[in-house]
Amino acid sequence: MMKEKKGERFKILVGYDGTRTAKEALNVALFHARHFDAEVHVAWSLAGGQDTSMEEIDTAQDGLQHAESLFGEAQIPCQTHLLIRGLTPGEDLVRFAEEHQVREVIIGVRRRSQVGKLLFGSTARYVILNAPCPVVSVK
Amino acid sequence: MMKEKKGERFKILVGYDGTRTAKEALNVALFHARHFDAEVHVAWSLAGGQDTSMEEIDTAQDGLQHAESLFGEAQIPCQTHLLIRGLTPGEDLVRFAEEHQVREVIIGVRRRSQVGKLLFGSTARYVILNAPCPVVSVK
Numbered sequence: 001m002m003k004e005k006k007g008e009r010f011k012i013l014v015g016y017d018g019t020r021t022a023k024e025a026l027n028v029a030l031f032h033a034r035h036f037d038a039e040v041h042v043a044w045s046l047a048g049g050q051d052t053s054m055e056e057i058d059t060a061q062d063g064l065q066h067a068e069s070l071f072g073e074a075q076i077p078c079q080t081h082l083l084i085r086g087l088t089p090g091e092d093l094v095r096f097a098e099e100h101q102v103r104e105v106i107i108g109v110r111r112r113s114q115v116g117k118l119l120f121g122s123t124a125r126y127v128i129l130n131a132p133c134p135v136v137s138v139k
Numbered sequence: 140m141m142k143e144k145k146g147e148r149f150k151i152l153v154g155y156d157g158t159r160t161a162k163e164a165l166n167v168a169l170f171h172a173r174h175f176d177a178e179v180h181v182a183w184s185l186a187g188g189q190d191t192s193m194e195e196i197d198t199a200q201d202g203l204q205h206a207e208s209l210f211g212e213a214q215i216p217c218q219t220h221l222l223i224r225g226l227t228p229g230e231d232l233v234r235f236a237e238e239h240q241v242r243e244v245i246i247g248v249r250r251r252s253q254v255g256k257l258l259f260g261s262t263a264r265y266v267i268l269n270a271p272c273p274v275v276s277v278k
Contacts, residue, residue, distance in 0.1 A: 035174040
């Protein structure tokens with residue numbers, strides 16, 4: 001149950017990867033943060049090691065800077081996090097939510113058609129099933 | 140993008156079926172409605188026809204009455220809806236959201252283990268992929 005705890009700000013975690021749906025997720029986070037008087041954490045997950053190029057890291061840093069400006073302009077407390085810990089994006093988001101007492105996770109979900117069937121991305125499925133709090137899916 | 144439209148109250152739709160996770164979804168709706176100054180629509184979907192017994196209809200009506208009291212006590216505008224239109228619960232929720240300009244759908248999701256694998260319920264998957272607005276999944 002979502003109770004308001006005294007002295008502890010409601011924390012929203014947004015998974016961000018620069019895609020259109022992830023930008024939409026930032027907009028929803030903006031709306032929620034304004035109404036919940038929340039602080040927003042924006043996380044970009046990269047695998048790290050040989051799987052990650054310097055270019056990917058640059059793109060992630062630019063994306064996180066964009067997110068930071070967005071919330072800064074709206075005067076909403078925001079922290080950004082580049083997560084490079086050898087985990088999948090889903091694992092990174094769930095782990096972060098657990099470690100930081102996040103009260104809501106917001107993610108972009110893309111519908112993918114395969115043989116005429118709608119499928120979830122594996123990240124969305126993993127986060128929705130495993131996050132320790134409600135998960136908002138944005139398209 | 141979630142914009143606040145003048146003169147139109149933010150509408151939250153909760154899919155309710157009396158289960159534990161659906162009750163949790165009501166709690167999240169309560170919290171969101173309070174902060175968004177929203178009205179809440181609680182919908183219970185039944186297939187109808189030969190697939191639906193009078194007992195099921197009674198259970199649904201009792202459940203909806205419980206939900207109505209919950210929001211009434213919190214002084215949050217609430218309407219309940221028993222949907223019997225020959226649709227699946229997922230189709231009922233998406234159709235309702237489309238027809239009533241719902242801005243957020245809240246559903247309970249249950250993790251189901253099958254051969255050691257986590258699976259989504261088909262209702263949750265359908266609603267998340269097809270709803271015209273963000274979907275909040277609650278466990």
